[in-house]
Structure formats: structure tokens, C-alpha cells
Amino acid sequence: MNFIISRRKFMHSALTVITAAALAAAAAPVWAQDRVSTTGNPAMTLNLTQEWDKIFPQSNRVDHQKVQFKNRYGITLAADLYLPKNRGNRKLPAIAVSGPFGAVKEQSSGLYAQTMAERGFITLAFDPSYTGESGGEPRNVASPDINTEDFSAAVDFLTTLSSVDAGRIGIIGICGWGGMALNAAAMDTRIKASVIATMYDMSRVMANGYNDSVTPEQRYQTRVQLNAQRTEDARSGTIAPSTNNLPEKLTGSEPKFVQDYFNFYKTPRGFHPRSVNSNGAWTATTPLSFMNMPLLSYTAEIRNPVLMVHGENAHSRYFGEDAFKKLTGNNKELLIIPGASHVDLYDNEAGKIPFDKFEQFFKANLK
Structure with missing residues (x-):
């Protein structure tokens, strides 16, 4: 999660707006030869990196394939599909994974996906629209609506795979994409x-600041500033980047959570060149839609099971706890990880990600 909640941006990328989707070539192994119907020009597909470029080692216990699929808005999403080896011909439960906010599938979501595939699930770690290897222009912009839709598009894709039991699909959302995932769960009954995991409510933090410290007047002034930036962007024909991002160097005076982000995104531990937080910036005007369109409005209506996980020492803990309070029913659970910070749940360097609990939860509820 980028610690900035005000102006964000990024530079135009060479990616072209995508209008069609395709899976791997026909030469793919038999296990990978599920297909999705496509329309439009088959040549206009994403050119995905095929070599292993994750921040974690490749497992010899899963099969892996790069795939792509379209969301409801016609944006083609890039993803990594992980399948357990020696699974036979059984239809398996599946899990779609994304996050954190500003990360790519080669970072935390890929680690979660591969680990859960080792435990018997078909998993899909995807880059959200406008980021990573996924399509969409301009680059490095986020949307509460479109990025919620991205989770449902991942579910769409999983339902088309012959190896997936379409009635047993779950999701994992990390950090800012935890809020998108919870929003998707309220909308998508599949x-x-x-x-x-380690959830941020991006609309809340962008509108109200950390710990809801922003006043209505301050929020109004932020809108004035961001809309003035829109005017500048329209006149220049370019999209301005945010000037408030993770620092290139630490001085030691930064808040602890900023230092934690830096030590993940800006060091060999978690750096990835396609990650917004590692090597870029959000668009300056990204906060506008989040400020005006609150996420989590209908979480009380989620009927299916939800496991909320947060670190005991996470600065973001209140997002998860407050979201949990809105959930109803007796199939919701809040798990606080002792001694864990927000970023401890990104890569398991501190051994804090409760994968055993995740396995137990999904096996109990995807059956």
C-alpha cells in the first residue's frame, strides 16, 4: 500500500489499450489447455513476460502458467495461474488473489497464490487494471469500481477452466485490495x-486521512487541488504523477510504517520494476473517485464466510477491525496476528502469514 493518500500519478507506458484476450499458445501442456472465448483482433493481446521474475522462488510442487482475460470493461488482465501437481482429473476449488495496493502479482499476491496451490487449490494471482502487466490506459491509476470488478473478472476466468469446480471459488485480498475484495464479496454471490489480509479501506483513507484526521474543509481543499490538476492535465495532454511517494532514501525520521514500506518495496526483499510502489507513482488525481465513492457500503449483506486477518502492531489495524464490525452472521472471523506489523503479512519474512489457517478456512468453506 502506497502511504500517500493525496496526489498520485505515473508516467505513460508503452502498453496499448487491449481489446482482446487469449491464453497460452496451443503448444502448452495438456493441463494448461483450457481456453476462454475471445473477440476482436487476436493479435491485440498482452505480451507477457514468460521467465520467472517473482520475488519468491518457484515451487516444484505446482504447475505455473501466465494467462490473460478481460474484465467487464474490456480491459485485459494479466495473471499467473498455479495448479497443484499430481492433482489427477479432479475438479478443485479455486482462489483469486490480488494486492497489495501498488504491488504486482510477482510480489505478495503471487506468494500467497503459489503457497495455497501447494496446499491443494487452483489459484490465480492477477495484476489489477492499469497496473503491472495488465492493460488499461492511462497507467498506474486505480478505481474503486473497476478494481472491484477485477476480482469478479478473475472469478469469471476461473469458472471457464475445466479443472476448477465453479461452485467452489474464493478470493484473497491483501492491503488495499483487501477492501476491493470485501467489496467484491458483497456484490458477487459466486x-x-x-x-x-492486512486490509486498507482506500476510499476511507483517501477521503479522511489516517485515523480519520482530515476535516471537511481540508477534504474540500484537496478536491480543489486535484481538480486544478485535472485542468492542467487536460491542457497539457499528459497525466501528472504524484509528488508524494515513498522516498528514494530513508532519513530515519519517517513514520515506522513508511520505513516498513520502504524496506519492502525499495530493497531487494520486495522490489519489482513493474510495481507502482517500487518503481513509479500513482496518477495525481487517483484519489478523486475514492473520495466520492465509498467502498464497503454493503458489507453487512455478505452471507458467505469471511476471515479478516490483521497484525497486532499494524498501523492499519483499525481498517480491518472496523470493517469486521460491519459484517453480520456467525460465519465471520477476525484473526489478529501477535506482534505482526502491516508489512509482515506481505512476504512472510517474519513468519507471520497464517497459511495453515487459510488452508483450514478454505477447505472448510469451499466444499
Whole structure:
């Protein structure tokens, strides 16, 4: 999660707006030869990196394939599909994974996906619209609506795979994409179980600041500033980047959570060149839609199981706890990880990600 809640941006990328989707070539192994119907020009597909470029080692216990699929807005999403080896011909439960906010599938979501595939699930780690290897222009912009839709598009894709039991699909959302995942669970009844890890409510933090410290007058002035930036962008024909991002160097005076982000995104531990937080910036005007369109308005209506997970020492803990309070029913659970910070749940360097609990939760609820 980028610690900035005000002006964000990024530079135009060479990616072209995508209008069609395709899976791997026909030469793919038999296990990978599920297909999705496509329309438009087959040549206009994403050119995905095929070599292993994740921040974690490749497992010899899963099969892996790069795939792509379209969301409801016609944006083609890039993803990594992980399948357990020696799975036979059984239809398996599946899990779609994304996050954190500003990360790519080669970072935390890929680690979560590969680990859960080792435990018997078909998993899909995807880059959200406008980021990573996924399509969409301009680059490095986020949307509460479109990025919620991205989770449902991932579910769409999983339902088309012959190896997936379409009635047993869950999701995992990490950090800012935890909020998108919970929003998707409120909308998409096909999502049978959800894990929400180290969650940020992006609309809340962008509108109200950390710990809801922003006043209505301050919020109004932010809108004035951001809309003035829109005017500048329209006149220049370019999209301005945010000037408030993770620092290139630490001085030691930064808040602890900023230092934690830096030590993940800006060091060999978690750096990835396609990650917004590692090597870029959000668009300056990204906060506008989040400020005006609150997420989590209908979480009380989620009927399927939800497991909320947060670190005991996470600065973001109140997002998860407050979201949990809105959930109803007796199939919701809040798990606080002792001694864990927000970023401890990104890569398991501190051994804090409760994968055993995730496995237990999904096996109990995707059956």
C-alpha cells in the first residue's frame, strides 16, 4: 500500500489499450489447455513476460502458467495461474488473489497464490487494471469500481477452466485490495469464501486521512487541488504523477510504517520494476473517485464466510477491525496476528502469514 493518500500519478507506458484476450499458445501442456472465448483482433493481446521474475522462488510442487482475460470493461488482465501437481482429473476449488495496493502479482499476491496451490487449490494471482502487466490506459491509476470488478473478472476466468469446480471459488485480498475484495464479496454471490489480509479501506483513507484526521474543509481543499490538476492535465495532454511517494532514501525520521514500506518495496526483499510502489507513482488525481465513492457500503449483506486477518502492531489495524464490525452472521472471523506489523503479512519474512489457517478456512468453506 502506497502511504500517500493525496496526489498520485505515473508516467505513460508503452502498453496499448487491449481489446482482446487469449491464453497460452496451443503448444502448452495438456493441463494448461483450457481456453476462454475471445473477440476482436487476436493479435491485440498482452505480451507477457514468460521467465520467472517473482520475488519468491518457484515451487516444484505446482504447475505455473501466465494467462490473460478481460474484465467487464474490456480491459485485459494479466495473471499467473498455479495448479497443484499430481492433482489427477479432479475438479478443485479455486482462489483469486490480488494486492497489495501498488504491488504486482510477482510480489505478495503471487506468494500467497503459489503457497495455497501447494496446499491443494487452483489459484490465480492477477495484476489489477492499469497496473503491472495488465492493460488499461492511462497507467498506474486505480478505481474503486473497476478494481472491484477485477476480482469478479478473475472469478469469471476461473469458472471457464475445466479443472476448477465453479461452485467452489474464493478470493484473497491483501492491503488495499483487501477492501476491493470485501467489496467484491458483497456484490458477487459466486465468491463462496473470502480472506482479507492486512486490509486498507482506500476510499476511507483517501477521503479522511489516517485515523480519520482530515476535516471537511481540508477534504474540500484537496478536491480543489486535484481538480486544478485535472485542468492542467487536460491542457497539457499528459497525466501528472504524484509528488508524494515513498522516498528514494530513508532519513530515519519517517513514520515506522513508511520505513516498513520502504524496506519492502525499495530493497531487494520486495522490489519489482513493474510495481507502482517500487518503481513509479500513482496518477495525481487517483484519489478523486475514492473520495466520492465509498467502498464497503454493503458489507453487512455478505452471507458467505469471511476471515479478516490483521497484525497486532499494524498501523492499519483499525481498517480491518472496523470493517469486521460491519459484517453480520456467525460465519465471520477476525484473526489478529501477535506482534505482526502491516508489512509482515506481505512476504512472510517474519513468519507471520497464517497459511495453515487459510488452508483450514478454505477447505472448510469451499466444499
